[in-house]
Amino acid sequence: MTSTLKTCALLLGAATVFACAWFGAAPHALAPFASQLPAPADAPPAMAAHFASSDLEDFVHSASITGLPGGDLMAAWFAGTREGAADVQIRAARFDASSGQWSAERVLAGRESTQRAVGKHIRKLGNPVISLAPDNRLWLFYVSVSLGGWAGSAVNAMVSDDLGDTWSAPRQLVTSPFLNISTLVRAAPVFHADGSIGLPVYHEFLGKFPEYLHLSAAGEVLGKYRIGKGRDSLQPTVVALDERRAVALLRYAGEEHHRVLASYSEDAGRSWSYPQPVEPSNPNSSLAAVGRPDGSLLVAMNDLEDGRFRLTLYATDANLGNWRTLGEPDETPNPWGEPIPRDEFPAVVSEKYRASGGKPEQQARFLEQVTARMCSAEGCTFDYEYPYFTRDREGTYHLVYSWNDMFIKHLAFNEAWLSERRPHD
Amino acid sequence: MTDFWLPHLAFALLVFLILTRLTRNTTQRGILLAGCLLLSLLPVQGISLALQLRTYIGDLSVASLVLIGWATLSRFGIPPAGAHDRLASLALFAGLAVLLYPAALGLSYADPYQLGFEPRPMLLVLGLLCAVLIVQRSWLGALALVLATLAFALRLGASENYWDYLIDPYLALYSLGALLLAGGRWLLIRLSTRTRKLA
């Protein structure tokens, strides 16, 4: 074969390969955000508090919650000896709407099952995000670390087609070109009208910045869109304001102003404005936001510059210009956040335990454990952190958060109850 | 399981290239290669040895696999890539690395990694570059591009991003380092030639 013919044949072969890749790589338009179902009218004010987790021995943290058809709920969190321990598991419990009780905990994922499925040694797990998609598939996203600390994380995905009874094996999402490290998940996904999933994620290796990960309805990565850059912001919580607009509230991890940051998208998540500080303070802690029927936002956060001793509910408009306190789901009795004397702690924390639906028969063991976790020679402190919001298909708001490192607390309330909380118009 | 055959192949080829100097003939090299493949499957703490290595080094790109595959085949008699071919390939991958990594690690707002999820512009540019490499008879670079693109089209790896088939941090470091060395050597030769002329 002459040299020219050979070259032509090779060029044709290469062109065929590139053409095949071209046809298989159609651009992914971001569909509009899925519309929210309207809340039922005229429900009387209602609020209920429970502990979603039941184990007394383990450290628990970073919970998420989703509504299921029929009014049930499922919550997921990580639990183990301590954050980052090798024994940390992703656990879940189911809330039965008819009995009003949370089930016993079960393990959804462990280090060894994740390791076998994703083909890498796994050091630790964390940050589960559970969410029911509009097609009634239940998704669980969680973080695993193979190397180093949380900066070395990758996101794994599991899906259930029977509302959580059985689950697929975890599959690791490839989202970074650098050893696939440093993508983490924390806040609720947002769904698009075509069934695709917008998962707020963040990077914390050399920089700290949030991103919007776009997944197909089958969980394949379609795109990744930067929300910020630099070293200052992470853990975005995204609320769709209408079909194309969304706002992302960001945890601030810098040293300059200790405020929540906000970024907007006008094109269904493809591009985002430069994050700007808004009024509320942020002590470098996770926050959660959810949309309300009138287009405003409900936000749960530690509105402090330092510490996580108070969790506050805020209402704000879509422009984030007018923040109004709606109440404190949980707080320390000391308004400056200072430790309280050890002899005052048992009465205070026991009352909070009972008010949250804690089981009387477990109170003694609870007191022993919580004192060990929260007290030192200087006194005893309180921690209410890592809130996560969802609004179920009946319009009820569900807030879960870490309660003194001991339990995942669940608050359920409706729009009528919120309306009573407004201090003034 | 198709997600994991590439890491096993990468392990086997890497270990082979490290140990091949211990062999004296083609038969011994054949046995060594087979041994490396078997070694890759050895279970350690619940996963294979190859996957343990994968934990620490991540996934190699298909382009990397082509380069180490060619180096492996050259131990069995296939002629190694010529200097010109090698230089063209290194320049290509160094360029891709510089485009990708600084921005992907957060140094700018723009994220070129996102282009890999909608890679038609990349396919156009790299397709043309591949054609140039073929015309210039730079077979190593052309083969790396074609096989990486084929693997991406067939989604043979775990990633849905074209970049992950084209480049990885090791190929980036290797190509940048080798290019710098080559550049340094060229500069030295030029300087010494000029000095001799002046003398």
Add this chain to the structure above:
Amino acid sequence: MPRLARAVLGSLLMLCATPLLADTECARPDRSAWMPESQFREQMKRQGVQITKFRITPGNCYEIYGFDRDGRKLEIYYDPVDARPVEEVASSHLASPKHP
């Protein structure tokens, strides 16, 4: 002491003690005239106050607990219309809050 005298003395003492026990009053019943809460907190932050708790008191004042620029503990009541300080609890008395 005669019973009547004891009753009168007791009432007088109660009347004197009431201001010490009662919540601080700001006499601003018309909430539509109040400075928006967000604006008030923003103003506090510009003054270098680190707010650890904000509340609206039964006496219609804005009350904050927190720390000033120098780290000194604060408990201050403000008029909700013009954000003028109405009462500041002396930091020496802030071992425990007046109204937790």
